[in-house]
Amino acid sequence: MGALGIAGLYMAWNIGANDLANAMGTVVGTGVLSIRKVIFLAALFEFLGAVFFGRRVTETLAKGIVPIDRSGELDFALPSHTLAFGMLAAILAAGFWVTFATLYSLPVSTSHASVGGILGFGLALAFRGVIPYSLIHWDVLIRIGASWLFSPLLGAIFGYGLFLLIRTLILYRSEADVEKYFANLLIITACYLSFAHGSNDVAGAIGPLSVALRGLGLLRGEEIPAWLFMLGGLGMIFGLSSWGYRVIETVGSKITELTPSRGFAAQFATASVVLLHSYISIPISTTHILVGSVIGVGLAGGLSAVDLSVIWKIIFSWIVTVPVAALTSALLFLGFLEGFWV
């Protein structure tokens, strides 16, 4: 139970410290808000997003990939703590990979790693003959995989279109400096982006945790309780405030040419695409969508230079993350079973 709590908190910390901080770094980069104000706003809206709109994606991670909710119908000849071990393995595998990749500055996604971790648990169950392979929700996995491919593209298209509109209708004609008007809008989009991020990314921390708690008999009823979302939200805020400010500082100080109008277009596009995916219950990477949106704004003439080589790194992280997290999770889970299930 303690290990589960620590692993869940670590994932939440990681999401807040890096993913949310990256998104907020672009706000600081525009020079509109100070780091302290950004952290305050992001913490508030991240929490609200996690608590009030985080349920759909969390349900997908908890029950959408491995049919855990149908355990009664299955040949679950396993003790009650099997689910807890499985989810502990999934969180640890995702956490290990995210930590390793972050140390090497790879743009990996915690959502991708969580999906991989849970899939690994499902595959290990199938390997042990507990469930047939066909019972893993491959259709959901395909939908998730397709979204990982299309969501950054959608961010790019939206960012491109939005900035083209801003440029043609406002910037091209303006005599005076209009950026100050976008500065106010940017504060709103920063809140919007934090809310959207909270709604999608909280799942990576508490999705597996909720399953584990249910497996241990500590959660009753169909629905995941609100206090668990609050816990996830608080974990991400902890990550943001304890380490995220360094990431915000790094990102913010290096992005010097993102003016409020460009920042607005990129963030609005990112937040909208992320929220759309939260609505359709798909876990995606906010960072990858943000990269897509920035590229879109850049290609619409909003940035002096965009480096498309980052796309290859993202594709590499897509290809590597799921198999690595899945394999690690499966091995950990089987190891736990060998050690504890006698």
Place this chain on the structure above:
Amino acid sequence: MTGKYVRSVIEVFGRPPFLPLEEHSKKALLATEKLNAALKAYFAKEPSLEVVERLGAEINGLEQEADYIKQQIRTGLSSSVKIPLDPKLLLDFLTEQDCIVNGARNAVYWMKLREYGTPGGLPPLSLEIRKGFLKLGAKVSKSIETYHSLIKKLYRLVATSFSKPQLKATFALVPEVYRLEQEVDILESKLMKLIFKEEQNLHGAGVKHLTELVELIGELADRASKAADTLQTMVIRR
């Protein structure tokens, strides 16, 4: 391993070439100002070769700094980096701009090959010729100064995504650079005539030295004009 626990989106922001271009243009301006100062020392009533030497060394330093910036700009423009202007035209433009610094260095080098009016040197030059060179130097300096003002507007132009008012303000300076280049041409032509007029006193080598020097100094304004032209094309064809 970076050792920093950071996954960031920074890499998507490429290294924009526009501020370094401005910095490079600043080197060209400084080199031209130093060339102008060197001309004043060389064509003074009592010439000072020491001053010319010192300024020549300073121009060499500026040329090296400009080369470094040029390399930085080139390496930042890999095929994966997308900028709002044609990178090929931008590099052509950079080459022209680079020729201004190189031209200043070449002019000082050529100047130092002969000494007029110094103890143990050749007889002093006529006042008309000396004045002609000083006028030419001042006009070239003015031309590069105007060119640098144009380049300073480029960053703002890109930052505002080529807004109409910024485009107008930038393009308004281009004819000014052309006009100054034409004035430099006129001064060059007058000075050439003056040099050939004094062929008897200067002898063949003197004429060759001074006419070549006129060409080298005048070329700086030509390069600025060509660079301004490329810049305009680059912005129009974006």
